[in-house]
Amino acid sequence: MMPLVSANAGESYTIARIGGTNEVRKHLEDLGFAVGGKVTVISVMAGNLIVNVKETRVAVSRELAMKIMV
Numbered sequence: 539m540m541p542l543v544s545a546n547a548g549e550s551y552t553i554a555r556i557g558g559t560n561e562v563r564k565h566l567e568d569l570g571f572a573v574g575g576k577v578t579v580i581s582v583m584a585g586n587l588i589v590n591v592k593e594t595r596v597a598v599s600r601e602l603a604m605k606i607m608v
Contacts, residue, residue, distance in 0.1 A: 542577065542587065542598075542606040550578045551608035558605040569596050571606055 539554050553575050556563050570592040571577065580588040585600040598606075 539607050542579070542589070542603040542608055543600055545577075545579045545608055547579045547581055550576055553577055553606060553608055555607040556605060557607065558602075562602070562605060566598075566602065566606065569598070570594060577606070577608065 542551075545551055553571060553573050556566055556571060556573060558566075575591065578590040580590055580595060582588075587598050587600070587603050589596055589598060
C-alpha cells in the first residue's frame, strides 16, 4: 500500500484506504474516491495530481493525495 502521490502516471490502481478527518473523507467521497474504486494518475503538475476516477478527471492537491492509499 502506498499514497496516491507515489503512484506512476498512466497506471490504474485500486483505492485501499482513505484517511483524514470525517470532513476530508466526505469531500474525497463527493469527488468520487471510494474504497475499492479504481483511480488512474494522468499527470502531476506543480505537486498537484490530475487523476481519472469514475470516468471523470479530477485535480487533487498533494495534501489530499497523501490521504488516499492505493
